[in-house]
Amino acid sequence: xxxxxxxxxxxxxxxxxxxxxxxxxxxxxxxxxxxxxxxxxxxxxxxxxxxxxxxxxxxxxxxxxxxxxxxxxxxxxxxxxxxxxxxxxxxxxxxxxxxxxxxxxxxxxxxxxxxxxxxxxxxxxxxxxxxxxxxxxxxxxxxxxxxxxxxxxxxxxxxxxxxxxxxxxxxxxxxxxxxxxxxxxxxxxxxxxxxxxxxxxxxxxxxxxxxxxxxxxxxxxxxxxxxxxxxxxxxxxxxxxxxxxxxxxxxxxxxxxxxxxxxxxxxxxxxxxxxxxxxxxxxxxxxxxxxxxxxxxxxxxxxxxxxxxxxxxxxxxxxxxxxxxxxxxxxxxxxxxxxxxxxxxxxxxxxxxxx
Amino acid sequence: xxxxxxxxxxxxxxxxxxxxxxxxxxxxxxxxxxxxxxxxxxxxxxxxxxxxxxxxxxxxxxxxxxxxxxxxxxxxxxxxxxxxxxxxxxxxxxxxxxxxxxxxxxxxxxxxxxxxxxxxxxxxxxxxxxxxxxxxxxxxxxxxxxxxxxxxxxxxxxxxxxxxxxxxxxxxxxxxxxxxxxxxxxxxxxxxxxxxxxxxxxxxxxxxxxxxxxxxxxxxxxxxxxxxxxxxxxxxxxxxxxxxxxxxxxxxxxxxxxxxxxxxxxxxxxxxxxxxxxxxxxxxxxxxxxxxxxxxxxxxxxxxxxxxxxxxxxxxxxxxxxxxxxxxxxxxxxxxxxxxxxxxxxxxxxxxxxx
Numbered sequence: 236x237x238x239x240x241x242x243x244x245x246x247x248x249x250x251x252x253x254x255x256x257x258x259x260x261x262x263x264x265x266x267x268x269x270x271x272x273x274x275x276x277x278x279x280x281x282x283x284x285x286x287x288x289x290x291x292x293x294x295x296x297x298x299x300x301x302x303x304x305x306x307x308x309x310x311x312x313x314x315x316x317x318x319x320x321x322x323x324x325x326x327x328x329x330x331x332x333x334x335x336x337x338x339x340x341x342x343x344x345x346x347x348x349x350x351x352x353x354x355x356x357x358x359x360x361x362x363x364x365x366x367x368x369x370x371x372x373x374x375x376x377x378x379x380x381x382x383x384x385x386x387x388x389x390x391x392x393x394x395x396x397x398x399x400x401x402x403x404x405x406x407x408x409x410x411x412x413x414x415x416x417x418x419x420x421x422x423x424x425x426x427x428x429x430x431x432x433x434x435x436x437x438x439x440x441x442x443x444x445x446x447x448x449x450x451x452x453x454x455x456x457x458x459x460x461x462x463x464x465x466x467x468x469x470x471x472x473x474x475x476x477x478x479x480x481x482x483x484x485x486x487x488x489x490x491x492x493x494x495x496x497x498x499x500x501x502x503x504x505x506x507x508x509x510x511x512x513x514x515x516x517x518x519x520x521x522x523x524x525x526x527x528x529x530x531x532x533x534x535x536x537x538x539x540x541x542x543x544x545x546x547x548x549x550x551x552x553x554x555x556x557x558x559x560x561x562x563x564x565x566x567x568x569x570x571x572x573x574x575x576x577x578x579x580x581x582x583x584x585x586x587x588x589x590x
Numbered sequence: 591x592x593x594x595x596x597x598x599x600x601x602x603x604x605x606x607x608x609x610x611x612x613x614x615x616x617x618x619x620x621x622x623x624x625x626x627x628x629x630x631x632x633x634x635x636x637x638x639x640x641x642x643x644x645x646x647x648x649x650x651x652x653x654x655x656x657x658x659x660x661x662x663x664x665x666x667x668x669x670x671x672x673x674x675x676x677x678x679x680x681x682x683x684x685x686x687x688x689x690x691x692x693x694x695x696x697x698x699x700x701x702x703x704x705x706x707x708x709x710x711x712x713x714x715x716x717x718x719x720x721x722x723x724x725x726x727x728x729x730x731x732x733x734x735x736x737x738x739x740x741x742x743x744x745x746x747x748x749x750x751x752x753x754x755x756x757x758x759x760x761x762x763x764x765x766x767x768x769x770x771x772x773x774x775x776x777x778x779x780x781x782x783x784x785x786x787x788x789x790x791x792x793x794x795x796x797x798x799x800x801x802x803x804x805x806x807x808x809x810x811x812x813x814x815x816x817x818x819x820x821x822x823x824x825x826x827x828x829x830x831x832x833x834x835x836x837x838x839x840x841x842x843x844x845x846x847x848x849x850x851x852x853x854x855x856x857x858x859x860x861x862x863x864x865x866x867x868x869x870x871x872x873x874x875x876x877x878x879x880x881x882x883x884x885x886x887x888x889x890x891x892x893x894x895x896x897x898x899x900x901x902x903x904x905x906x907x908x909x910x911x912x913x914x915x916x917x918x919x920x921x922x923x924x925x926x927x928x929x930x931x932x933x934x935x936x937x938x939x940x941x942x943x944x945x
Contacts, residue, residue, distance in 0.1 A: 259755060265762050316719060320712045344769045357675045357765055360715065361758050364671060367722055368754025375747045384739040391746065392730045399723025400614060403716050407620050410712055414699045 236580040243286055243303070244279045246296075250304045256369045264339050268332055268362040269369065272311040275327050281306040281440045283581070288444025288462045291574035298381035298447050302390060305374035306440050309394065312366035313402060319359055320410060321499075325491075333359035370394075382447060389452040390443050398439045405431025412502045417522070422507045426471060434470035441466035458569065465565040465578070472558040473585045475551055478503040480589065483539060483548075488590040494530035497538065504554075508547035517541055559586050591935040598641055598658070599634045601651075605659045611724045619694050623687055623717040624724065627666040630682050636661040636795045638936070643799025643817045646929035653736035653802050657745060660729035661795050664749065667721035668757060668791075674714055675765060688714035725749075737802060744807040745798050753794045760786025767857045772877070777862045781826060789825035796821035813924065820920040820933070827913040828940045830906055833858040835944065838894060838903075843945045849885035852893065859909075863902035872896055914941050 251273050260266040282303035289299035318331040325331060330338070337355025340346045346354055374394060378387045408428045412420055441462040446454050481496040482505060496503060506525075510518050521541050524534065542548050562582050566575055606628050615621040637658035644654035673686040680686060685693070692710025695701045701709055729749060733742045763783045767775055796817040801809050836851035837860060851858060861880075865873055876896050879889065897903050917937050921930055 256751060256755060259759070261759050261763060262766050265759070316715055319715065340769075346769075354769075356711075358762065360671055360674065361762050361765075363719075364722065365755060365758050367719065368750045368758075371726060371754075372747065372750040375743060375750065378743060384743055388730060388733060388739055388742060392727065395723045395727040395730065396611060399726075400611060400720060403720050403723075404614070404616050404620070407713065407716050408616060411617055414695075414701075414709070 236577045236584070239287070239577055240279065240283055243283050244276065246300055247279055247282050247304050247307055248274065248276075250300060250373075251308070254304075254369070254373065256372050257365075260365060264336065264343075265358055265362060265365075268336055268358060269365050271332055271335070271362075272314055272326065273308050273366070275329065277327060279307060280581075281310050281436060283577075284437055284466060285440040285444040287574040287577050288441045288466075289448045290444075291570055291572060291578070292445055292448035292458055293570075294444065294448025295381060298377065299444055301373050301377040301380055302382070302443050302447065303440075305370045305377075305394070306436065306443070308366055308373060309370035309398065310436060312363040312370065313406065315359055315363035315366065317406065319356060319363075320406070331359075332362055336362075367399075377447075383450060383452070386446060386450060386452045389454065390446065393439060393443070393454070398436055401431045401435040405429075405433070405435065408432075413500060415502070417500075417502055417506060417510055417525075420502055420507060422504055422511070425502060425504050425507060429471045429474040430467060433474050434467040437466040437470040438463045461565050461568055465562050468558040468562040468565075469582055469585065472555045472562070472582075475504060475555050475558075476586055476588065478505055479548070479551060482535075482542065485589060492529075494535050497525055497530060498528060500525050504551050505542055505547050508550045509542045509545040512545040512547060513541060517545065555586060591932045591939070594642070594932055595634065595638055598638050599631065601655055602634055602637050602659050602662055603629065603631075605655060605728075606663070609659075609724070609728065611727050612720075615720060619691065619698075620713055620717060620720075623691055623713060624720050626687055626690070626717075627669055627681065628663050628721070630684065632682060634662060635936075636665050636791060638932075639792055639821060640795040640799040642929040642932050643796045643821075644803045645799075646925055646927060646933070647800055647803035647813055648925075649799065649803025650736060653732065654799055656728050656732040656735055657737070657798050657802065658795075660725045660732075660749070661791065661798070663721055663728060664725035664753065665791060667718040667725065668761065670714055670718035670721065672761060674711060674718075675761070686714075687717055691717075722754075738805060738807070741801060741805060741807045744809065745801065748794060748798070748809070753791055756786045756790040760784075760788070760790065763787075768855060770857070772855075772857055772861060772865055772880075775857055775862060777859055777866070780857060780859050780862060784826045784829040785822060788829050789822040792821040792825040793818045816920050816923055820917050823913040823917040823920075824937055824940065827910045827917070827937075830859060830910050830913075831941055831943065833860055834903075834906060837890075837897065840944060847884075849890050852880055852885060853883060855881050859906050860897055860902050863905045864897045864900040867900040867902060868896060872900065910941060 257266050257269050260269055285303040285306055286296060286299045290296065314326065315332045318326055319333050323331050324334055333355040336358045337351040340354030341351040344354065371391065371394065374391055375387060378384055405428050409432055412424065412428065442454055442459050445456065445459040445462045446452065449456050449458065451459060478496070481503070482493065484493050486493045509521055513521060521538065524538055559582055563579065566578055569575055612621050612624050615624055640658040640661055641651060641654045645651065669681065670687045673681055674688050678686050679689055688710040691713045692706040695709030696706040699709065726746065726749065729746055730742060733739055760783050764787055767779065767783065797809055797814050800811065800814040800817045801807065804811050804813065806814060833851070836858070837848065839848050841848045864876055868876060876893065879893055882889070914937055918934065921933055924930055
């Protein structure tokens with residue numbers, strides 16, 4: 236799997252670097268901002284899922300490559316705008332797009348703090364808007380690489396009418412949840428938000444790969460459906476693991492401050508299940524421990540204890556196992572080959588990762 | 591022309607209201623925000639240009655309608671994000687999208703001023719992102735209304751690879767110009783910014799209408815080219831008129847405070863030409879009169895006097911006349927029918943309007 240991921244990363248980077256779309260963007264610092272996240276690397280999970288699904292069913296790498304790059308750039312524009320919304324400072328260990336642009340504005344246009352913040356926000360907003368167009372443009376390029384016009388139109392329609400709408404709805408629900416009293420949110424709302432915010436794009440990738448392999452513009456084949464459900468389960472389990480690592484992870488491995496979810500008052504399944512199950516005293520204690528600016532080990536360990544004792548950790552781990560068992564069962568209904576094996580390894584990796 | 595515009599408005603509104611795309615957006619206030627600008631009315635200039643260009647060359651209304659609606663929604667997402675960038679309060683006499691959403695957040699989520707501002711910004715950002723997807727989705731719908739798959743792919747490619755990129759580059763240059771010392775900006779930069787920010791979408795509309803009428807997916811016909819140039823000239827002349835009315839307009843007719851361009855230090859052709867032509871004393875006086883929070887009639891009249899005396903007003907009016915003369919000459923090379931006549935009336939209206 237690692238070799239395949241590495242090869243896919245190389246191909247994606249090659250295509251993104253040779254794409255003509257960004258070339259004509261001005262000013263130069265905006266062009267750099269558009270290229271920034273897409274060229275920062277990362278796991279290239281979405282391209283891999285699209286390509287493996289296509290190859291598993293006998294499709295060619297070439298026909299899947301441009302749609303895979305489109306999915307990656309699409310993912311990246313949502314990150315740029317997401318980072319504005321969360322006002323995050325870092326992404327993959329480097330300054331976020333709007334922070335980096337803000338610094339550029341300060342240095343090159345002599346802006347003060349508020350001027351630099353506005354500069355960063357405005358140009359990061361436009362960088363994400365451009366990336367949305369770039370993603371669409373990469374997908375259209377697939378008609379010159381073995382994808383029929385009818386199929387390209389269908390993939391395009393799904394990218395707008397399904398991915399754009401549902402993913403942004405998920406993002407909006409995520410923001411909205413964080414503004415509500417946790418006691419008024421039910422666990423099913425969080426799981427649905429995961430499906431929309433993370434699941435929809437991964438499902439689209441898996442389905443697209445299958446549709447390309449089978450030249451199935453309607454997307455009605457059994458394999459398309461099976462791969463779609465598989466990807467959705469994996470995405471939701473992945474998000475649950477992410478929330479778990481946000482509290483129980485090893486900071487050195489996880490790469491972001493453990494406890495920051497508590498500081499931000501992030502509504503997670505772990506938190507909701509704990510609040511649901513704890514007696515009144517524990518519930519008050521847990522609610523009182525949200526929103527601090529930082530957490531020492533004693534405070535963090537007390538939160539962990541409450542979450543374990545409430546049975547929330549067991550609940551979430553059980554749900555993760557259910558989802559991964561379902562995913563593995565679906566894999567059993569698909570052709571057994573090396574790409575099926577990569578999928579298995581991916582599920583195993585995502586659900587046992589510590590970072 | 592007015593009857594045709596009215597009919598087109600009605601058709602556009604009917605299609606936007608019956609489109610299924612917005613239906614599934616949540617939360618409900620975000621769905622309303624997505625529908626807000628597109629249903630506020632306005633002249634529907636871009637749909638009209640697309641439809642008239644198609645009808646002028648013998649194409650059907652039905653085949654042009656969805657692309658026309660796509661162009662209108664595309665225009666609207668750029669307005670939503672533009673209003674965030676300029677932090678404007680009003681659009682067409684009603685609160686801007688982010689201001690309106692901010693008010694919603696204050697009332698329904700008990701947010702304070704800064705919380706409401708963040709709420710407004712975040713959800714308006716997502717509303718614009720959704721509208722970009724909606725626009726693309728409307729364009730794809732055209733394959734069910736008489737547009738071939740090949741042509742739809744070509745229109746889609748132009749919407750991404752030309753309109754998205756060039757229009758946003760124009761928007762970025764507009765923001766960037768406002769941060770520079772006016773003495774370092776040359777008039778050609780402003781005219782180019784007009785071409786990108788306003789001209790590109792209007793040109794796309796005119797060309798698309800012709801491509802649909804002629805079923806010309808390559809867009810290489812003489813008529814496509816002629817209509818494209820025509821639209822570009824009209825758009826640039828329109829923007830020049832806008833800048834003129836920003837200083838010389840009658841506030842009661844123009845609908846926005848005359849002098850607000852001066853307050854904001856907006857870089858206009860009028861300003862640049864004045865600075866270029868005035869002697870040192872006049873140049874200093876004009877520069878010193880920028881950026882005040884408001885202008886009384888005496889102050890405004892002095893600025894007007896400097897602009898007239900410098901010859902800048904003559905220069906800009908002459909440039910407008912050149913552009914409209916070119917536009918009329920291009921119309922002469924196209925079929926003489928009622929749609930050609932609408933184009934003529936539009937040019938006449940845009941260049942002599944006082945609001």
